[in-house]
Amino acid sequence: MARDLSVRIGTLELPNPLISASGCFGYGLEYEDVTDLSALGGVCVKGLFLTEREGHAPPRIVETPAGMINAIGLQGIGVHRFVKEKLPLLRERGARVFVNVCGTTIDEYAEVTRILTDAGGVAAIELNISCPNIKEGGIQFGCSLLGTGQVVEAVRKVTHLPVIPKLTPNVTDVASFARAAEDAGADAVSLVNTFLALAIDVETRRPTITNVLGGLSGPAIRPIAVRMVWECAREVKIPIIGMGGITNARDALEFILAGATAVQIGTANFVDPFVWGKVLDGIDDYMARHQVERLSDLIGAFDPTPPKVVHR
Amino acid sequence: MPPLDVDATVLENRPLSRDYNVLTLSAGDVGAHTVAGQFVMVRPATMTDTLLRRPFSVFEVLRDAAGTATAISILNKRAGRTTQALYDARVGDRVATLGPLGRAYTPPSTGQEAWMVAGGVGLAPFWTLAMRLVAAGIPTTLIYGARSGAELFYLDFFERLGVRLVLTTEDGSRGEHGRVTLPLDRELAGRDPQSIMVYACGPEPMLEAVAHVATRHHQPCEVSVERTMGCGLGGCYSCVVKVQHGTGTPHYVRSCISGPVFDGAEIVWD
Ligand SMILES: Cc1cc2nc3c(=O)[nH]c(=O)nc-3n(C[C@H](O)[C@H](O)[C@H](O)COP(=O)(O)O)c2cc1C
Numbered sequence: 001m002a003r004d005l006s007v008r009i010g011t012l013e014l015p016n017p018l019i020s021a022s023g024c025f026g027y028g029l030e031y032e033d034v035t036d037l038s039a040l041g042g043v044c045v046k047g048l049f050l051t052e053r054e055g056h057a058p059p060r061i062v063e064t065p066a067g068m069i070n071a072i073g074l075q076g077i078g079v080h081r082f083v084k085e086k087l088p089l090l091r092e093r094g095a096r097v098f099v100n101v102c103g104t105t106i107d108e109y110a111e112v113t114r115i116l117t118d119a120g121g122v123a124a125i126e127l128n129i130s131c132p133n134i135k136e137g138g139i140q141f142g143c144s145l146l147g148t149g150q151v152v153e154a155v156r157k158v159t160h161l162p163v164i165p166k167l168t169p170n171v172t173d174v175a176s177f178a179r180a181a182e183d184a185g186a187d188a189v190s191l192v193n194t195f196l197a198l199a200i201d202v203e204t205r206r207p208t209i210t211n212v213l214g215g216l217s218g219p220a221i222r223p224i225a226v227r228m229v230w231e232c233a234r235e236v237k238i239p240i241i242g243m244g245g246i247t248n249a250r251d252a253l254e255f256i257l258a259g260a261t262a263v264q265i266g267t268a269n270f271v272d273p274f275v276w277g278k279v280l281d282g283i284d285d286y287m288a289r290h291q292v293e294r295l296s297d298l299i300g301a302f303d304p305t306p307p308k309v310v311h312r
Numbered sequence: 313m314p315p316l317d318v319d320a321t322v323l324e325n326r327p328l329s330r331d332y333n334v335l336t337l338s339a340g341d342v343g344a345h346t347v348a349g350q351f352v353m354v355r356p357a358t359m360t361d362t363l364l365r366r367p368f369s370v371f372e373v374l375r376d377a378a379g380t381a382t383a384i385s386i387l388n389k390r391a392g393r394t395t396q397a398l399y400d401a402r403v404g405d406r407v408a409t410l411g412p413l414g415r416a417y418t419p420p421s422t423g424q425e426a427w428m429v430a431g432g433v434g435l436a437p438f439w440t441l442a443m444r445l446v447a448a449g450i451p452t453t454l455i456y457g458a459r460s461g462a463e464l465f466y467l468d469f470f471e472r473l474g475v476r477l478v479l480t481t482e483d484g485s486r487g488e489h490g491r492v493t494l495p496l497d498r499e500l501a502g503r504d505p506q507s508i509m510v511y512a513c514g515p516e517p518m519l520e521a522v523a524h525v526a527t528r529h530h531q532p533c534e535v536s537v538e539r540t541m542g543c544g545l546g547g548c549y550s551c552v553v554k555v556q557h558g559t560g561t562p563h564y565v566r567s568c569i570s571g572p573v574f575d576g577a578e579i580v581w582d
Binding site for chain 2: 023024025026030031033034046054055057058059060061062063065066067068070072075218219267269270271272273274
């Protein structure tokens with residue numbers, strides 16, 4: 001393959017732009033039978049706090065048109081067990097490990113990040129300030145410009161690794177949050193996390209999931225996510241990692257053209273765990289067809305000139 | 313054996329009743345590696361507006377004269393949109409079939425009998441399990457309950473295999489009137505502890521009742537649970553079940569990779 005699919009996020013070089021979305025790929029190792037972890041641009045693992053968490057009582061998901069609502073509640077093994085049990089294996093497999101860091105306080109974000117940095121073998125820190133499913137932690141920082149800046153600043157002080165706050169779409173002006181993150185020293189931003197959502201069982205008049213509210217993901221959210229990536233791309237200079245409903249190469253290319261340097265795939269990996277190779281091949285085909293040598297030439301190449309009227 | 317994703321074709325769709333059908337899928341490679349209790353994640357290609365796959369036990373593994381697996385079937389009960397589509401599927405339709413997945417049933421220890429307890433569509437894992445048990449020369453019983461006699465399927469198959477049948481129906485139209493736990497409780501009475509391996513699959517209240525009856529009679533019991541599942545591979549943490557080892561703290565574990573088969577005594581029922 002002569003074409004160059006590599007991309008850069010700060011000091012980090014990825015062989016291709018595809019990263020597993022946090023919470024949709026376990027700790028990566030669950031998928032090693034079906035995916036070569038080193039062939040992905042990056043493996044972003046399930047959100048981690050300092051300590052283990054049980055998450056919400058099931059049912060935790062419900063399927064909705066072209067999407068799903070989840071309220072897992074960040075069940076996880078905590079950073080200490082992750083460093084001991086998972087990180088060495090991920091490193092051995094050659095994965096570029098992105099860790100989705102959670103916290104109930106600013107100090108917790110910094111502490112989890114410090115532990116991961118000291119452990120070595122982590123490629124980047126993604127700050128989950130956008131999980132809509134838990135009361136304490138995350139979203140209250142992500143919904144405040146001040147909070148977003150404070151978390152990024154605190155984490156910036158304890159690590160040399162790329163710091164990538166993950167933005168919530170549940171705000172009026174997502175680009176202002178990208179700016180706040182950039183101003184506070186973030187190396188990149190990722191977006192979107194899920195949209196706060198509700199599905200009601202009309203027969204019982206009850207919620208469909210235990211947590212009542214959850215986060216909507218999947219193709220249903222894609223056009224909104226693409227719009228938000230485009231808005232952020234016009235506002236900041238740092239790289240953007242785009243996601244929301246990507247199922248194939250065209251979807252991924254929409255995000256890249258809108259200004260994303262890399263993309264994450266979440267829900268589509270549930271439907272097809274072999275999605276990665278298909279998307280990569282599709283991007284490569286597109287580049288061949290459009291005579292593009294370097295994928296980086298496509299980043300932000302969206303041309304907002306109105307489309308031509310098609311006469312039939 | 314890593315799971316395979318087969319773009320399978322529907323080879324046969326056999327209705328069993330108004331709600332049940334058996335769908336044969338050209339996924340022999342999946343069948344070749346399936347151990348009783350494992351499942352597949354399927355998605356009919358005709359579904360455009362639903363996204364996620366649905367878990368199904370591998371029901372039958374069909375083989376040619378040389379013994380090579382050529383297809384699998386699933387036992388389907390119409391309930392939601394995907395199961396409706398699978399009920400209506402036509403020969404030649406495509407169904408993405410990912411598997412085999414999950415933890416299989418543990419074989420009985422030496423000297424133990426095997427009692428399979430099925431409720432409704434919970435019959436699904438017991439075709440393959442019965443084949444395995446009978447092939448190993450283990451005395452095998454099927455205690456099988458349904459809403460009515462018309463929904464007790466494949467009785468001939470199990471009889472021919474030499475499986476002892478105990479039937480119950482909720483309307484009394486065939487076998488004993490009531491639930492499977494009635495004959496189970498009665499027949500376990502007086503049996504030596506640890507002499508019968510009980511396998512259960514069916515609605516969760518039934519699994520809970522069966523696990524309690526087995527424990528009360530000091531018999532080991534494995535249950536196969538069905539929780540709302542997202543991916544089948546451990547990626548999403550949707551399908552969790554609360555499990556307690558000994559006197560430890562109960563934890564949510566993923567039923568797709570730590571199950572779907574669990575030690576009945578370890579599940580903390582809701
Ligand atoms: C089941 C599930 C669990 C998730 N868990 C996390 C998580 O732990 N941390 C996080 O930042 N995002 C989490 N997300 C959000 C995804 O990473 C992603 O932002 C979102 O699903 C949109 O992408 P998609 O449409 O490709 O799934 C989760 C999403 C799903 C569906």
